[in-house]
Amino acid sequence: xxxxxxxxxxxxxxxxxxxxxxxxxxxxxxxxxxxxxxxxxxxxxxxxxxxxxxxxxxxxxxxxxxxxxxxxxxxxxxxxxxxxxxxxxxxxxxxxxxxxxxxxxxxxxxxxxxxxxxxxxxxxxxxxxxxxxxxxxxxxxxxxxxxxxxxxx
Amino acid sequence: xxxxxxxxxxxxxxxxxxxxxxxxxxxxxxxxxxxxxxxxxxxxxxxxxxxxxxxxxxxxxxxxxxxxxxxxxxxxxxxxxxxxxxxxxxxxxxxxxxxxxxxxxxxxxxxxxxxxxxxxxxxxxxxxxxxxxxxxxxxxxxxxxxxxxxxxxxxxxxxxxxxxxxxxxxxxxxxxxxxxxxxxxxxxxxxxxxxxxxxxxxxxxxxxxxxxxxxxxxxxxxxxxxxxxxxxxxxxxxxxxxxxxxxxxxxxxxxxxxxxxxxxxxxxxxxxxxxxxxxxxxxxxxxxxxxxxxxxxxxxxxxxxxxxxxxxxxxxxxxxxxxxxxxxxxxxxxxxxxxxxxxxxxxxxxxxxxxxxxxxxxxxxxxxxxxxxxxxxxxxxxxxxxxxxxxxxxxxxxxxxxxxxxxxxxxxxxxxxxxxxxxxxxxxxxxxxxxxxxxxxxxxxxxxxxxxxxxxxxxxxxxxxxxxxxxxxxxxxxxxxxxxxxxxxxxxxxxxxxxxxxxxxxxxxxxxxxxxxxxxxxxxxxxxxxxxxxxxxxxxxxxxxxxxxxxxxxxxxxxxxxxxxxxxxxxxxxxxxxxxxxxxxxxxxxxxxxxxxxxxxxxxxxxxxxxxxxxxxxxxxxxxxxxxxxxxxxxxxxxxxxxxxxxxxxxxxxxxxxxxxxxxxxxxxxxxx
Numbered sequence: 054x055x056x057x058x059x060x061x062x063x064x065x066x067x068x069x070x071x072x073x074x075x076x077x078x079x080x081x082x083x084x085x086x087x088x089x090x091x092x093x094x095x096x097x098x099x100x101x102x103x104x105x106x107x108x109x110x111x112x113x114x115x116x117x118x119x120x121x122x123x124x125x126x127x128x129x130x131x132x133x134x135x136x137x138x139x140x141x142x143x144x145x146x147x148x149x150x151x152x153x154x155x156x157x158x159x160x161x162x163x164x165x166x167x168x169x170x171x172x173x174x175x176x177x178x179x180x181x182x183x184x185x186x187x188x189x190x191x192x193x194x195x196x197x198x199x200x201x202x203x204x205x206x
Numbered sequence: 207x208x209x210x211x212x213x214x215x216x217x218x219x220x221x222x223x224x225x226x227x228x229x230x231x232x233x234x235x236x237x238x239x240x241x242x243x244x245x246x247x248x249x250x251x252x253x254x255x256x257x258x259x260x261x262x263x264x265x266x267x268x269x270x271x272x273x274x275x276x277x278x279x280x281x282x283x284x285x286x287x288x289x290x291x292x293x294x295x296x297x298x299x300x301x302x303x304x305x306x307x308x309x310x311x312x313x314x315x316x317x318x319x320x321x322x323x324x325x326x327x328x329x330x331x332x333x334x335x336x337x338x339x340x341x342x343x344x345x346x347x348x349x350x351x352x353x354x355x356x357x358x359x360x361x362x363x364x365x366x367x368x369x370x371x372x373x374x375x376x377x378x379x380x381x382x383x384x385x386x387x388x389x390x391x392x393x394x395x396x397x398x399x400x401x402x403x404x405x406x407x408x409x410x411x412x413x414x415x416x417x418x419x420x421x422x423x424x425x426x427x428x429x430x431x432x433x434x435x436x437x438x439x440x441x442x443x444x445x446x447x448x449x450x451x452x453x454x455x456x457x458x459x460x461x462x463x464x465x466x467x468x469x470x471x472x473x474x475x476x477x478x479x480x481x482x483x484x485x486x487x488x489x490x491x492x493x494x495x496x497x498x499x500x501x502x503x504x505x506x507x508x509x510x511x512x513x514x515x516x517x518x519x520x521x522x523x524x525x526x527x528x529x530x531x532x533x534x535x536x537x538x539x540x541x542x543x544x545x546x547x548x549x550x551x552x553x554x555x556x557x558x559x560x561x562x563x564x565x566x567x568x569x570x571x572x573x574x575x576x577x578x579x580x581x582x583x584x585x586x587x588x589x590x591x592x593x594x595x596x597x598x599x600x601x602x603x604x605x606x607x608x609x610x611x612x613x614x615x616x617x618x619x620x621x622x623x624x625x626x627x628x629x630x631x632x633x634x635x636x637x638x639x640x641x642x643x644x645x646x647x648x649x650x651x652x653x654x655x656x657x658x659x660x661x662x663x664x665x666x667x668x669x670x671x672x673x674x675x676x677x678x679x680x681x682x683x684x685x686x687x688x689x690x691x692x693x694x695x696x697x698x699x700x701x702x703x704x705x706x707x708x709x710x711x712x713x714x715x716x717x718x719x720x721x722x723x724x725x726x727x728x729x730x731x732x733x734x735x736x737x738x739x740x741x742x743x744x745x746x747x748x749x750x751x752x753x754x755x756x757x758x759x760x761x762x763x764x765x766x767x768x769x770x771x772x773x774x775x776x777x778x779x780x781x782x783x784x785x786x787x788x789x790x791x792x793x794x795x796x797x798x799x800x801x802x803x804x805x806x807x808x809x810x811x812x813x814x815x816x817x818x819x820x821x822x823x824x825x826x827x828x829x830x831x832x833x834x835x836x837x838x839x840x841x842x843x844x845x846x847x848x849x850x851x852x853x854x855x856x857x858x859x860x861x862x863x864x865x866x867x868x869x870x871x872x873x874x875x876x877x878x879x
Contacts, residue, residue: 101837101841104834104837105841107834108795108834108838111795111799111834112791112795114799115794115795115798115799118798118799118802119798127805177553178550178553178554178844178848179553179554179848181841181844182844182845182848182849185841185842185844185845186845186849188842189785189788192787192788192791192792193784193787195791196664196787196790196791199660199790199791199794200660200661200664203660203661
């Protein structure tokens with residue numbers, strides 16, 4: 054039973070954060086495509102802005118790999134007790150939930166930043182910061198998930 | 207680390223010298239011309255509309271040429287390499303420029319002719335769909351040997367047309383006979399399609415009326431009127447189409463024959479850009495009946511050159527120190543280590559009045575922070591080598607681009623350093639390869655292994671944070687002292703040092719913090735007296751901040767309240783420091799994902815197929831990982847710089863030094879010194 058919980062946790066991290074990033078990058082991509090129809094030279098700038106909310110998916114993947122690497126799927130010892138399994142599940146949750154929500158929210162900031170760059174291409178440096186502010190919380194969740202997984206005995 | 211000191215320049219001269227002087231200033235690119243003060247009646251600024259009209263005219267011509275150039279790029283494409291944008295502008299001497307400038311009119315004429323040809327091409331092409339439509343409408347009638355508008359002989363009447371569905375000859379005859387109430391008619395199906403049946407109906411002239419109304423009731427529609435036999439008309443259409451193609455080809459080859467005019471047109475484009483830059487400047491120059499007057503700024507080191515060059519004209523030149531009230535533009539001057547990040551600073555804002563140029567301080571941390579986030583020696587080497595090669599190969603690169611690439615070169619070096627410290631070369635590629643293909647795992651030295659000791663790495667990130675933030679605070683003190691505001695330096699700088707520094711000292715004595723950071727070993731070596739000193743320092747700092755944080759208010763009560771609110775800013779320091787945990791998170795992201803790719807690659811074992819699989823997965827996986835994580839490192843290094851670091855001391859708001867310059871795209875003029 055412990056294995057089920059642990060794998061569920063790893064899967065949730067990859068799943069929810071990945072879903073969030075996929076939706077978010079898709080939304081930002083629509084805005085980016087619109088910007089490029091106005092001015093094709095903006096391509097590289099809006100591409101960066103589109104990719105910003107994609108990192109949550111990577112963080113989710115990261116947590117999934119770290120967890121799988123410790124519970125006997127990709128290394129480490131299999132989890133036998135349900136308690137330990139639940140610990141893994143709980144440790145993965147911050148990344149899963151915050152990853153999902155912050156990606157969705159970050160996509161809104163990204164879309165707005167793309168609109169900003171379309172009007173004022175020289176303000177790219179500032180436009181990049183707004184979505185990056187949202188990502189801070191995904192990074193904090195990632196940190197807690199890593200520390201929690203590492204702390205499980 | 208400095209802002210270039212500026213001199214104020216005023217030039218007064220005869221109107222006849224105005225254009226030559228402006229040309230000279232434009233080629234020197236050293237004077238930022240501001241709007242001249244209105245000289246109380248004698249000197250007046252030009253009407254805005256006048257120069258706007260001129261600029262609009264230049265823009266129209268430039269657009270004509272742009273249109274012609276894009277036409278040429280379709281029909282006479284230019285061979286250009288992928289790296290064309292790195293090559294920079296070609297340089298021209300002043301004399302060649304003069305020669306070429308005479309060809310601008312010719313280039314404009316050529317461009318107009320090209321656009322004329324394009325219009326012709328479009329109209330020729332527009333006739334093609336018409337031909338195709340007509341042909342399509344004739345296809346059902348192709349077998350008919352009569353003209354389509356055939357309406358019968360002396361004693362018979364005929365209808366040629368179609369029913370909108372599939373019907374056989376028999377069905378049609380039966381239904382017609384029934385509707386028209388006569389059987390003296392004949393229906394011949396010419397073509398049978400799924401959604402139409404082409405048919406010719408013939409009857410004796412005396413039944414014309416009945417058959418006609420019967421046909422109408424049966425949804426018969428007449429064929430398009432055509433006086434010739436359909437098959438002949440189709441041959442005619444083929445001929446017409448061939449003619450259109452021929453015309454099209456001729457026009458295209460004519461357009462392509464102008465390919466060698468491209469360089470001239472590019473030059474003309476540059477010429478118009480220079481002219482319109484001058485026009486815009488002209489609106490800022492004051493004029494009297496015969497003289498003109500302009501003011502601007504130039505860096506101190508170029509002031510002499512300017513004075514020397516202007517001696518050739520009958521003009522009064524006054525070079526002076528700018529006064530307090532002047533809005534002096536800012537130009538950076540830095541050594542080659544700090545100059546690359548000037549673009550980053552500029553992206554935020556130019557330093558405002560009294561502020562220092564933060565480039566040097568930004569540079570010191572930028573390369574390190576980027577390195578810690580990417581943290582892979584091999585990735586760093588790839589970036590550094592790629593940027594280094596570009597810098598060596600394209601010496602003529604434009605300055606801003608060159609700065610950016612140099613910045614990434616240094617970032618690459620920083621990444622190599624941190625990759626070595628954290629033992630990461632393509633993640634754990636060395637360990638994985640040696641274990642899978644050589645059967646013996648090679649150990650790699652590292653200072654901290656972030657995967658196994660994340661807490662240690664986190665503490666390192668927090669140490670970097672404290673150093674970074676305290677450097678920002680030090681720069682605040684430096685700026686204040688430089689501007690003679692020693693009190694502000696103490697209130698906003700020193701007190702915060704005491705408070706935050708004291709709290710950190712104290713925190714290191716508490717079990718809670720030590721346990722959290724897994725630094726229990728520190729407890730034996732750390733003298734407890736430091737904790738007491740820390741708490742004392744923090745208390746002094748806190749009291750100082752409460753007393754002075756709201757010093758702009760006169761009312762004491764209000765002042766203390768504001769001071770207490772300022773003290774609340776200590777939570778800002780906490781969140782600032784925590785924000786640096788992204789150094790750990792992004793560093794881990796790189797190394798975990800690259801080890802996953804390595805692991806996937808080695809799954810094929812050590813046979814031949816396994817090696818091929820490993821190489822493929824290795825190349826694709828690491829290219830992907832490098833791209834994604836380099837982007838993340840770049841974005842978050844900027845964030846730490848803009849939000850956490852600049853938040854401590856830098857507001858910006860200055861105006862960038864923008865001299866009257868050539869602003870060209872393809873050519874630049876080398877002024878003979």
